[in-house]
Amino acid sequence: MISVGMTGSVAACTVTFTTVDRRASPRPAVLPExxxxxxxxxxxxxxxxxxPTRLGNGLDVQPVAMLDTDEVLMITPFALAxxxxxxxxxxxxxxxxxxxxWGECDLCYDIKSVAVSRTRIAWTAEIYRSEPWxxxxxxxxxxTMPRSGGPMRLVTWLTGHGDVRFEDSLVIEGDHAVWDGGHDGYRVPLTGGKADRLPGSFALLDPESRNCGAxxxxxQLPPRPYELTTVAVERKDGSGRTTVAATGGPLIGDRFGLFGPPHVYDDGPVYISGGRTEPSAVVYDRCTGRSAWAGADGADDSSEGVKQGARGTDDPILFWLEPGGRRYAVVDLSRIPDWFCVP
Structure with missing residues (x-):
């Protein structure tokens, strides 16, 4: 089974934040919506x-990236990769x-993160090889493999035995893949050669970390009791700040936020009002200031929520299962006009 955790997904979860100045105000009679x-x-x-979630030959698939206007790169999540x-x-x-x-057995070859360039596809995989020792x-x-197709080729091991990462991210920069495994990472030449070790990004592990692009x-701002949770979007120097009613999540391509739904917190860590169901996400466009709901309305807590596709030369796709599980809803972020965008 393939467990694709392509960077940035918003799904059902329980998050505890540290509220600030809890004694500042009494509980209001009406909470904000x-x-x-x-x-x-x-x-x-x-x-x-x-x-579709299944192709004509019965092959279950999951979207990864747009290769052009009509062609979609997909993977098989429940069979040999x-x-x-x-x-x-x-x-x-x-x-x-x-x-x-040998990757056909359960948990032997699970694709995690995928990156696409104009010439190559690269991905990380959780691997189990059944050696006696x-x-x-x-x-x-x-x-890695050519974007046009061809044999899959092992580039390098990223971790030792017994070391797999709950989340990771991968991008292709020129002839190199840059991998972030949370507390460490590597810059690896895709044609082979010495890999350079890099510091990891704990933003993968901490929803309250500052998540920066270029x-x-x-x-995520520290939530105050009886107020909606908010996310600050700003330049690295702190200018141009705006706040979005949401909970923490990644900023994609310096433009789109993939955030969790906003909540109102009581005098403790458990949310008491959330509006939309948890597997939904808030997609925020920095260029226009508009936000929209993504995700299947009415989905239950077993839903995998909204996922972000592979990083590539264009903005990625977002996708989620529609009710009934027969089709994916897809948002191709590269097709959203950027006429109003300020660098």
Whole structure:
């Protein structure tokens, strides 16, 4: 089974924040309500569409990235790992590459994070090889292949036996892959050679950390009792700050926030009002100041929530399962106009 944790997902969770100055004000008779938001399909109809969860040959798939206007890179989440290209116009697909045969067993080859450049696809995978001396311990590896298809090739091990990461992120910069595993990372030449060790980003592990792109940052602000939780979006130097009714999450491509729904906190860590169901997410566009709901309305806590696709040359996709589980709703962030965007 493939467990794709492509960077940035908002799903059901329990988060404890440290509130500040709890004695500052008495509990009001009426608590604030989360703002009314339209859905992503209503706000950005030109960027939203649906994809099948199963192809004509019975192959279960999950979207990863847009390769062009109509072609979507997908993976097989419940079988031997394959990269598949699906054409939205013709409804046909072709297999780009298949994992080694030894990866067919359960938990032997789980794709985690994927990155796409104009020439290559790279990904991290949790690996178990059934060597007699291994005692069932898993580790993480970096793999790559041409964007046009071809054999999957192991680049390097990223961790030792028994060391897998709950979350990681991967980008391609030129001929290198840059991997962030939380408390450490590597810059690795995809053609082979010495990997350079990098400091990790604890923002992967801490929802209250400041999450920065090239110029802009997002950070969960300490919640105050009886007030809506907010996220600050600002430049690295603190200028241009605005606040969004939401909970912490990543800032994508210096423009889009993928945040959790806002909550109102009582005199403690448990939220008492949240409006939308937890598997939903707030998508915030810094360029226009607009926010929209993403996620299946009415989904229960077992939903995987809203996921972010692979990082690539354009803004990534966001996707989630529609009710019934037969199709994915997709938002292609690269199709949202940037006429009003200020660097």
């Amino acid at each position: 989360p703002p009314e938001l339209d859905t992503a399909a209503e706000v950005w109809p030109e960027a939203t569409f649906t994809l 394959r990269f598949v290209v699906y054409d939205r116009r013709t409804k046909k697909h072709r297999v780009l590459a298949t994992a080694p045969k 291994n005692a069932g311990k898993r580790h993480m590896e970096l793999w 110029e802009w940052c997002a950070q």
